Amino acid sequence: MDSAVLLDLLGNENRRRILQLLAHKPCYVTEISEYLGVSPKAVIDHLRKLEEAGLVESRTDDQRRKYFHISRDIRLEVNVSRYGFGAKSAYPASPSLDMSGRCPHVSIDVPTESDGSLSTLADELATLEDLENELSLAQRYVHGRLTDVLDRLNDRIGADSDSRFYAEVLAAVATGDRTADSVASEVDAPPAAVERALGALAERGLVEERSGEWFITE
Structure with a gap:
């Protein structure tokens, strides 16, 4: 929906x-x-x-x-911050979904499938409720840290710019996307817009181009 x-x-x-x-x-x-x-x-x-x-x-x-x-389970998430607004709805994933390798930044101790007895089902419910609470806390922490990092990047990039977009361009360069086309693919933006952003960042002395590839100057 x-x-x-x-x-x-x-x-x-x-x-x-x-x-x-x-x-x-x-x-x-x-x-x-x-x-x-x-x-x-x-x-x-x-x-x-x-x-x-x-x-x-x-x-x-x-x-x-x-x-x-x-009739069905739906999760609605709304994010409001100084750097963007977004809302997304999602249906729950299949219980058979393999979580291994899907959350490289988070260690999730998912309970193994129970034998169906009342006691094990109750234990599994308690474990999953604890996990849900921990993930909610982690999500709030990440949202707060994200805003803090964007604030600091905004100080460096300049408040007159589209700091969130420029920050995403910088992040793409920092993680190995060296050409405008590869950065555009990473941030899902038109190459022309990325080239303008890279040019503006270069004028601020934050990135530089060497042999057709972009690098962060610090």
Whole structure:
């Protein structure tokens, strides 16, 4: 699902409260109406929008009462800083996904698949919850450090420039991309824009070109 659509959908407090309720148990319209303190008609309208987005589904029991429940897991991440704004939504990966080699900068102690007994499943749940909390803390730490490093780079590059883009160009050069084309491929930008950035950085004495290749001067 497009992250902008998801943000618009979840911008409504009542829809967020409906999802909080359904995360605990399936509910029918009257239950949701009483929980929210709004009319059943309003609840039906919110549920329709959640259904259209694919977040909620319904089933009918033997008494023909329609129960609503969350249909799938989605993670929404929003990043707001002085250097950019971004939002992305993602569906959970398959439990069979091989994590080896996928996170070279992070050591993740993923629990081995359990034998299905109650005690081992409970232990696995506790381990995964701890891991989730640790990853959330690590993400906040990285975001803070990223902003700090960009602040310091901004002091060196100059506040009048597109410091985030220039910083990404510098990072590409520092990690071995020596030509404008290879830097452009790394930062996913037009070669002409990268060439202008490299020229501006060269004017500031931060990079230099030697035999058609770029190098950081320090």
